[in-house]
Amino acid sequence: MAAFLIPGSGSGPSGPRALTSDEASRLAITRFRNYEARGRSVTITVPGAAGGLTVTASLDYRGKLGYGVVHGTGRDASSDGLIEWTATAVYVHPMANAPxxxxxxxxxxxxxxxxxxSSGSALDSSLTIALSLGSDRPDNAQLLSQNGAAWWGRDQVNGHPVDIMTGPSSPDRAGTAGNVRYWIGSDGTMYRTRVGVASETQPVVIDFDTRKYVPVTPVPGVTPAR
Structure with a gap:
């Protein structure tokens, strides 16, 4: 995974320090947990110098498909509307009064x-990152620890106690910079992810389970990856 190091707001002891074996195991399965769940609801906060965007969406991690609604924050409503996306394409449905x-x-x-x-767009980088947070198999816990994954502290996200961890450096992912920071529960469930994107000074923030997950229905022209 690409990653970005961002000071956290967690409480209690703070790192960085090497992961314990339990922490490494939870980091290794966190993307697989999303795949196991089939889908998750998310709120994606996209930074922008002229005002940001908020994408409230459902992600189908089996079909590699996202669907939701976009609202501008601190900007006009010209970007508002429905959105559906795959790993290669974006489908937009402009709406003057988006729900x-x-x-x-x-x-x-x-x-x-x-x-x-693949680069130059904070929105598209955010959509790519969100879909990449599911995997059909766990990562290698031993390799995560050997390649620089770290524990940074503890926090709570929507009432869930979490550990804050960063993954190993992976500078080759287009549009991102640095290390991903994850907020992970005791069973490996991912509750928040922050990632820096190369086109912006502020990070993308992806919060999970912000509403009930609604299965994603493909729009015309979209074929889920099954």
């Missing part, structure tokens, strides 16, 4: 598609 949450059944018309950009 708080995307409808469970997306409209069948009014969609515009474009390739998902």
């Amino acid at each position: 708080e949450h995307a409808p469970a059944s997306p409209p069948r018309t009014g969609w515009y598609s474009r390739p998902l950009r």
Whole structure:
């Protein structure tokens, strides 16, 4: 995973220090937990110098597909509307008065598609990162520890006690910089992820389980990866 080191707001003892074997095991399975769950609901906070974006969405980690609604924050509503995306394409449905949450059944018309950009777009980098947080197999816990993964502290996310950990450095992932910081529960469940993107000075923040997960329905032209 690509990663970005960001000072945390956790309470209690603070790191960094090497992971214990239990912590390494939980970090190794955290993306697999998302895949096991089939899908998660998320709120993605996308930074921007001219105002940010908030994407309230569901992620299908089996089909590698996201669907939700975009709202501008501190900017006009020109980017507001529904959004669906895969690892390679983005589908947008502009709306003058976008709802708080995307409808469970997306409209069948009014969609515009474009390739998902690998760099230069904080939104597209955020969408790519969100989909990459699921994997059909656990990572290698021993390699995580050997390659620089670390424990940074403890915190709570929406009432869930978590450990804050960073993954090993992976500078080759386009559009990102540094190390990912994860907020992980005692069973390996991921509750928050922060990642720096190369095009912005502020990190992308992805919060999980911010509402009930709604299965993602493909819009015309989208084929889930099964």
